[in-house]
Amino acid sequence: MEKHRIYTTSFASVYPHYVAKAEKKGRTKKEVDEIICWLTGYSQKELETQLKKQTDFETFFAQAPGLNPDRVLIKGVVCGIRVEDIEEPTMQEIRYLDKLIDELAKGKEMAKILRKQQTQ
Secondary structure, eight states, X not given: OOOOGGGGSBHHHXXXXXXXXXXXXXXXXXXXXXHHHHXXXXXHHHHHHHHHHTOBHHHHHHTOSOOOGGGGGOOSEETTEEGGGOOSHHHHHHHHHHHHHHHHHTTOOHHHHTTOOOOO
């Protein structure tokens, strides 16, 4: 089975679209970066390095320092598909990120986007 072309697409080529989508709705690049770092475990500096290296999506997620265990709390539909039902791991990671960016653009609070648990 042939891999989806997103796997070989450079993360840096899609990143500006994430930022533009957020900024169009009054959100910031800083918030986009915070989401990406939360999801992948990259530091800001490591994220910038990956962008400069033009790392493809497959490698970007394969080399992620620490995928956030709370990402399994991300539920919902992206491109007509429920993210929690995607079986291919890399595609699921990509769609998790898409869903988080969608939530940001829809005005959701960062604490909710980052699945922060309320402590009593």
